[in-house]
Structure formats: C-alpha cells, structure tokens
Amino acid sequence: MSKIALTPNASGSGTLTIAAPNTSTDRTLTLPDETGDVVVTDGTTLFVDNTNNRVGIGTSSPSNKLKIYDSAATSTTFKANTLLNVSSNGSGADATINLTDGVANNAVISQLSGQLLFGTGSGAPERMRIDSSGNVLVGTTNTNSNTEDGLRLFGGAKYASFTRNGGSPLALVRRSNGGEILEFFYNSTKVGTVSISTTNTSYNTSSDYRLKENVVEVTDGIDRVKLLKPSRFNFIADPDKTVDGFLAHEVSDIVPEAITGIKDAVDADGNPEYQGIDQSKLVPLLTAALKEAITEIESLKARVATLESA
Secondary structure (H helix, E strand, C coil): CCEEEEEECCCCCEEEEEECCCCCCCEEEEECCCCCCEEEECCCEEEEECCCCCEEECCCCCCCCEEECCCCCCCCCCCCCCCEEEEECCCCCCEEEEEECCCCEEEEEEEECCEEEEEEEECCCEEEEECCCCCEEECCCCCCCCCCCEEEEECCCCEEEEEECCCEEEEEEECCCCEEEEEEEECCEEEEEEEECCCCEEEEECCCHHHCCCCCCCCCHHHHHCCCCCEEECCCCCCCCCEEECCHHHHCCCCHHHEECCCCCECCCCCECCCEECHHHHHHHHHHHHHHHHHHHHHHHHHHHHHHHC
8 A cells, every 4th residue: 555644844844755565766745845946756856846947857957947857768769658758868968859649640859969850750750850060951861962862951051952863963052142053953964053143143054065966057947937926915814914925835846845744734633734935945946047037138138239230
C-alpha cells in the first residue's frame, strides 16, 4: 500500500511525500520550499517553478522560461501516445523534440552538432535542416548542389540552388551588384540566365557558336513570314484589354521552337493544358525576311536609277 505523509519544514512550508510499493524512491512535493520554489522530486528534480517565474523539468536552475533537460538520456525515443517528448545526450549538446499525435504521424525538431533538423511523417524522416553555417537544406543533407536533389538556400553566400533528377541543377539564384543573378540548367549545362546592370535587365538564352552545328542562312524568310497571322484579341480573363499577338497553334508549323505544348491537349483529369509562345523566337525569321526585303528594295532602286539615267 502507498504511503502519504505531510512533513512541515523549518520555514513553515510543507513537504508531501508519496511512497509507491514498487519503487524505493519516494516522490515528494515541496510547496513551497525554503527559497519559495515549488519542487517535485524522486531523488532528482523533476519540476521547479521558482520566484523568477521559470519552469524547469530535469533541472533545478532553469535559465529560460522553460528548460527541459535529461542528463541521463543517450538516445532519442518516440512515444506514440504523447504529444511532446524531449531528450538530450549526456553532454547536453544534442536535443530532440518529438511531436506525435498517437497514430505514428510524427514531427521532430532536433539539434545535432550545431545543426537544426526537422522531420515529418511516419517515422519522422528528415525533411529540412539548418546547418551550422546558416544554410537551409530541403530534401537533402548535402550542400553540394551537384550530388543530390533538393533545395538549398546558402545564407552566407547569399544564393539558392534547385536540383532534381540525380542532382542535376535546375536553377541558381544569386545576389549580385551586377552580372548574372539567375542561371538555368539542363543536364548540368547552363542554357539561360537573367543578368542585370545598374540600368538594365537581360533575359538570355544560350547562343554560343560552340554549342551549335549545321549552321545555314535562312533564305525563305519572306515566304514564311507571309504565313504568320498576327491578330488582335483579348484574353477571356481580361475582356476589356485588346492586344496584338498570335494564336500558338497557328505558329507551331512555321516557327515550332517558339511554341510549347500541343493544340487542344488536356491532362489526365480532362483539364486544358494550354499552349504557350515565346515571341522572341520569331525575331530570327523576321530579321531574315527584312534582309530579303531590303535586298529586293535595293535591287529595285538600282533598276529605277538605271532607267532614270537612260
């Protein structure tokens, strides 16, 4: 049978002692003790509410409003039937907070060797970390952007990288006083950039001659431009604004590299997958047509001059 005893101390406070039959250590509640604290112990302090309005679990000297410490813990354990479980190793250097809902869907916040780790889902695998340099890693634990998929925000270097498909970079975002601030990659090859200067922003696609072969001059510029159908229209979402442009499917056979998507395409649920156009891709054709027109104009001018001088 358990024993309950109330013992007054010298300051007039009382200590409530509860002895359970299956343990050799009494549980005691001192309310308050000589320093004005409320203390629950079983040989070591379990809870303290002191005159500084601080709460300590596992410590009698909390340095913050709430301090939870277990000097005896050597590893982290999940408790599926609790909402909060905090543990640390013996040195106090590492600590883990486990948040659980009782059905094995867990969330974990861990401090490990100067890094803050976050895990979610069944078994709480790591989803994100903030490392000791202030870098934020999502979906990866490696700051090397060419080895693993994931998102990396490099705090010290002030840039970000996005990678997938075995670590191939998709984009790098950099803070800069000039030059390239955004780079795009395909299979680790840079294919485009956004660059800035003090007065200008440029959107660049790869165009170096070393990337190209079978280069021939466009000789049918006028014929192909005549096939284009510039139109005036409004978008359904903006009925009051009329613009100049093209219908994507009418351009796809003339300048296919300017068009993305397929006419009348839908996704698996029957929702439209709309085509897009990069109108800058029309510039080479328009330039070729203009050159041809200039050549014809100059030829006609020469003939007229010859006739006039006859």
